Amino acid sequence: MGQVIEGRDGPWEMVIGLETHAQVVSKAKLFSGASAEFGAAPNSHVGFLDAGMPGMLPVVNGVCVEAAVKTGIALNAAINLVSIFDRKNYFYPDLPLGYQISQFSDPIVGKGHLDIETEAGPKRIGITRLHLEQDAGKSLHDQDPLRTFIDLNRAGVGLMEIVSEPDIRSGEEAAAYVAKLREILEDLGVCDGNMEEGSLRCDVNLSLRRPGGPLGTRTEIKNINSIRFIRQAIACEAARQIEILEEGGKILQETRLFDPDIGETRAMRSKEESHDYRYFPDPDLPPLILDQTYVDQIRATMPEMRGDRRRRLERDNIPAANVEIITSSAKSMNYFTDMSENFEDKILASNIMVNEIMPRVFYRNSNPDIERLRPSEANTIINMISSGNISGRQAKEAFEFMWEEGKSAADVVAERGLAQMSDDGAIKALVDQVVAANPDKVAEYRSGKTKLIGFFVGQVMKASQGKANPQAVNALLMARLDA
Amino acid sequence: MSLDRDTVARIAGLARIRVDADELDGLAGELNAILNWVEALNAVPTDGVEPMIAVGATRAPFRDDVVTEGDQADAVLKNAPDPVPPFFTVPKVIE
Amino acid sequence: MADLSELLALGIADARDGLRARRFTARELTSAYLAAMDEARALNLYITETPERALADADLADARLQAGHAEAMTGMPIALKDLFCTEGVRTTAASRILGDFMPPYESTVSGKLRAAGAVLLGKANQDEFAMGSSNITSAFGPSINPWRVTGAGVGEALTPGGSSGGSAAAVAAGAAIAATGTDTGGSIRQPAAYCGVVGLKPTYGRCSRWGVIAFASSLDQPGPIARSVEDAAIMLGAMAGHDPKDSTSAAQPVPDFEAALQGGVKGMCVGVPKDYRVDPMPPDVEAAWARGVEMAKAAGAEIVEVSLPMTKPALPTYYIVALAEASANLARYDGVRYGARQEGADLAEMYAATRAEGFGAEVRRRILIGTYVLSAGYYDAYYKKAQRVRALIAQDFSTAFQSVDVLLTPTAPGPAFGLNEKTEDPVAMYLNDVFTVPASLAGLPAMSVPIGLTASGLPLGLQVIGRPFDEASVLRLGRAIEDAAGFDRSPRLLAGGV
Incomplete structure (x- = not known):
């Protein structure tokens, strides 16, 4: 199985759920008309809404909604005809509004599933939900000794957060899940799947338990941006948790970062102090209502x-x-x-x-x-x-x-003169030329040595410098010699 | 429901508003007065009533996927305190 | 050139006719108002005055008038509440936290007024972030009501109401021909009533909120404050309309509100909600309301008593909803991208100091309450409960509107009060909004129109509430009451040491 880790005093089982953030392929951001393109000069793809300016209002990008519906259909999931945009409230310099517009209680896509291949055969991983939300900006901590620099180009770019059920039992299964999900997103054209540029990134929720036993406390490893790192991070974090548990310690429910250079996870210092996000429906955005015909149309034109x-x-x-x-x-x-x-x-x-x-x-x-x-x-x-x-x-x-x-x-x-000579007249002239030049071979052919046709074809092709269409040459030669 | 000093301090922390220790009791009193007053709502029966979340427009309109703004870093940064163009800055954050 | 006081006596409709007939120029009209603003300076009506811009706007208006393509608002010298973002003109929301914020964009509504040729006199004073009913929360000091109690002295200044107090007081004092306001729970209607002018809160979604600094998004609505119902109708026509940049903006056609005034109220069914009472009900208010009902009847309307049982819970409902939304809306004021930053040793201290120093006491209090009612464990008990009661309030109104066309109520439970009254107890201050918040919660159009003076010589207003997008009926009944009341709108000015 490869799903059980032998510990010092008995086996452990990993329970893993993944939250995958997929950046929607769109020209403009989720709620503003600024470009969603990657790699522009700092703060050049920023609308006044993205900068959290007073009085600015969000209007949802239809292409992002369509991407979520397509993905939901491909994940065999329920499409919710009514969903709600909520505000997730927290302070961070790369979050200009002081809240992220996301979906909490009523996401656009509900339960579905994804089938992956494992060593033990096919396995079905449950999908809990998919929702639309804004990406945050970027904080650059290493540009200045005293200050953190803020670039809001990413702020407000449309993301789909796809949450799996805790059905995953190993790093390999996690890797297979992400690879399969990426394949689907790419096939749909809703996400370019580029993990290096961060278009696709994963948060891993991991806990350990005795096989069949009650669930343990989980930690969340944030923002892993390659399938290889997902496998490594899971291995490192599982080893860390097992060591603590076997020493009789307790796992803290916390957010951690994976450092691939040293092969360790470490607790994040920021964003930790409060998890009271005070979600409530964003009063700037009426409910997101889809018509069944709209969903049916997307279903009918799925790639x-x-x-x-x-x-x-x-x-x-x-x-x-x-x-x-x-x-x-x-x-x-x-x-x-x-x-x-x-x-x-x-x-x-x-x-x-x-x-x-x-x-x-x-x-x-x-x-x-x-x-x-x-x-x-x-x-x-x-x-x-x-x-x-x-x-x-x-x-x-x-x-x-x-x-x-x-x-x-x-x-x-x-x-380049690459066209074949398929003009019958020109080929005929060459055929005549070759026939006239080889009267003895013609006589042999006509007396029954029909294999000589190959010789004649070769001669005509040579005369045409290889440009004559061999089928046409063959037909014209036969007609001429058999006449 | 009554707010104590610690709760006021926690809420002020969530709202990122500095409240000095000597202000906590006074503020707790003021907030409690307001909260006690709004608790009149508990007397209104609302079983089976759906919360009202939209007033006017019944559904979110969609915008077209076209780029309509950008390349305005100057305007975006114009009002910024302590900018290092083209960046905004804040006191150093350690992650 | 006409005499200054003659010019200042003209409302929008008359000024429009005068400008078109070239009896005076927009520059002359604007200059008269700039002089009047000087006269009224002691009332602290404006946070930012824009005299140069006003004269430039006036010259543009004159060119348009000359060329013969003027609109109704062309050349009208107006004030904008300082909640409307104005490109290149400082916008403060009457808060320290915005510092010298210079918006790089123009709000949809102020842009429409500008495009129609209106002249910007300046940015009117208000309560900080529109949070208040008295103007005392302004970081720039309160505006003062040009009205005063008969025989009172300068020291007994009254509040103009709030939050659009500067706008209403400027119109009452003749320091603007009209003004924009915003109304969240009564912020246009209550100051209009206190200042003896007309204030109209349109249907939620009628006027775009884009570029208007938000207090509570599901309640905020821009609207006109003017000297007469007719002026309010004309100005609303220039402010209203669908805006694709505001997801809550209504895709509704904008009728000709001025033309709609002509309809009269014969046969109109006017509901009088018996639940609109406070205990004790001030006799002046009761009497004014009864007079209004009689006026409506005399003008040919049919009067029906109706019941709105959810009136009383509306006020606490409003405060929960509004403060929850505000706590999130005001999170963006963090000293990072604009506004006045207070230094701190680290990011957390910078945030906490910026927001503690930048927001005034009432705004801080409201943010804390809003944060609390949304916080873990309390969301259902407060916010969700309030949204359920809000649904019942809206239901109340739609039931009433099955049998009546409009509702007639007092605007506020009393006249303007002293600037230093009611400052100790926030709840007492909140009670000023008791008659205005129900229509706000239901998103209905509602207007305050002056009905007369109290025994002590202060104006009182009556409120007309209509069906969604039926501002026309609201304006018609307002006009009938205005005609019957014959309200003398010349306040006893406190300005200039009078």
Whole structure:
């Protein structure tokens, strides 16, 4: 099982619940018209609401609401047609209003579940809820000896907080849960899943108990920003708690931070003094009411999830190795779908994707360079192959030129003379030329040595410098020799 | 329900308002007078009554996902005490 | 050019006609008001005066008048309560904590008035963060009511009421042709009644709250304070309208309120709620109310006695709801991004000192109460309970409005009181709002209109409450009472050592 830790005087079981904060992909913030883009100059993406200026009011961003509904549907969860924005009151310099607009008693998404793969087979992890809330700004503590600097670019960016049931029993399960959740968020296009930039981060609630025994006191490890660190933090915190418990000590219910450099968790000094958040409905925001038809419409236009798409690619007989590579990210899957749209030979398309597109467009997996070689251009090339306009070798060259020179498929093929000779008249002339030059071979062929057709095809192809369409050459030669 | 000194101190802490020790008793008295008065509400039967949370508009309107403001760090920082542009500052916080 | 006192005697409707007929210019009208502001300086009506801006606005108005595209408010010299954020003009909320806050934006309502060509005379005094019924909580000292008890001396100054006390007193003293106020639990109506002017709190959602410094978000509503019902109707038309920047703003068409005045009250059903009484009910107030009822009847309205049993619990309900919301609304004043910071050894001390020094005693008291009623273990007993009672209060009104068109009540349980009265006991001060908070909790339009003077020579107001978004009926009954009362609105000025 791997779910029980052997302690000094008996086994321990971990009980883990995760709170995942996923930054919604949107142009503007959750309640203001300032940009939600990452990485801008400090305080340049700040609206007057985001700075907590007097008299400023929130208006909810419809795209963020839609993202929450989509995610709820993908998590098999109940969508609440009426939900409430609450104020969560606490003071912190990166919280300009003195409260965070969040959802407390009535979140937009209720109970659902997520299925993960574990060593012991599939396991269902319950989802408690999903709600929308504002991100906080950023405090920079290391810029000045006496002061903390505040950058409010992140303040007010839309987050979905996804809370799991305490169904997770190991670091591996936690990692699998987060990986699966990230896959879903990426597939939906509601979160870019980038943990390094903090678009996706986790709080781990962890307690230990004797297997089957009563729950222990839990600690919360905040803001872990990689799947590897989640596994490490859980291992460190479990070891720390076991040591305390086995020494007869008590676990303090507290918030801790994980320091990956030293492999330890430590208690946070700030934000600790009070947990009396005094939630109440934000009187600046009427209830968030959704029509059933709105939810149904979103349900009807849900993008394909990765598991479903993997199965579909397998049904198209695409080799398993190709499926694995193509479905490695939502963006590569979408690229492949667009590129192979209305194209019959999915196997050929998958080979092109794996051999030509992935090494170029997706060489940086987190940030593919799709603009440089768009799926519609790749689609033009593969259609040229299947219609016999270019050969596979020419396609390879075309992709290289398109990538290097940033030109369209049509321009590259035309400028580089990559188009196949499929003009019957021109091929016929070459056929005549070859037939005339080899009267003895023609006689042998006509006397029954039909294998010589290969020789003639080779000669015509050579004369065309490889540009003639081999099928056309074959047909025209047969017609000429058999006449 | 009656407020004592400690509760007043705790509430003042939550509200981030300094209250000196010699003010606590007086303030507790004033707050109790108000709280005793509002407790008249307990006499009103409200079983089965839904709390009223919205007055006018019955549902939150949605805004379009477009960027309408930004690149105004000067305006945002203009009224700031002790700024180090482009940052606001506060006394050093230790996490 | 017209005579100064003649100019100052004109209301919005008459001034508009005079400006359009070019009998005088907006600059002349504005100059007259700037002079009147000088005269009235002892009343402490304004926190910030903007004479240069006023003259510049007036010149713009004259250009518009010249070009023939003036609107009703073009050239009208007005005061804005200092709760409306004004771009480039200091906005204080009458608090020390905002320091010299210079908003980089303009509130929707003041922006609409500006776009309509109104002239900004200055930012009117008020209670700090609109928390008060007397103006004494202003960090800039209280405004003084231009009215005084017959025979009283300068030392016996009266409160103009609050929180929009500076606005109401400025209009009464002729130091503004009209003014904006905001009303949370009576903050437009009660000072209007105390100062003998008209004050209209529109339906919640009628006027945008965007850019108006918040006291209690579910109750705050901007509205006009003016010399006459007609002026209030004209000014409301310029202030009202849906604002997509305020999620609580109503997507309702704005009728022509001035035109709606013409309807009269014949056949209108006026409810008189027997529950609007205090014990003991001052005879002056009782008599004024009875006179108002008679006036309505004489004008052709039908009078019906109605019951609003939730009137009494409304006041404590209001205080719980308003203070809870305020405790969160005022959390942003932390000395980090704007306002007056007090230094502290660390962040916690900086916060605590900034907020202790920056807020006055009443605001601190209210924040503490609001924090307490939301705190763990008390939320259900106080806040949730209050929201349930609030639902019952709203239900009370909608039941009453099934049988009547408007309600007629006193505005306040008495006339203006002395500036130093009722300062010891906060609850006694809160009782001033007893007749105004029920309509606030239900989000209904309500207006105070002067009905006459007490025996001691102080103005009293009656309150007309209407159905949601039916300001028109409220204005019509107000107009009928105004016509019948023939109220002489010239106060006995305390200003200038009179």
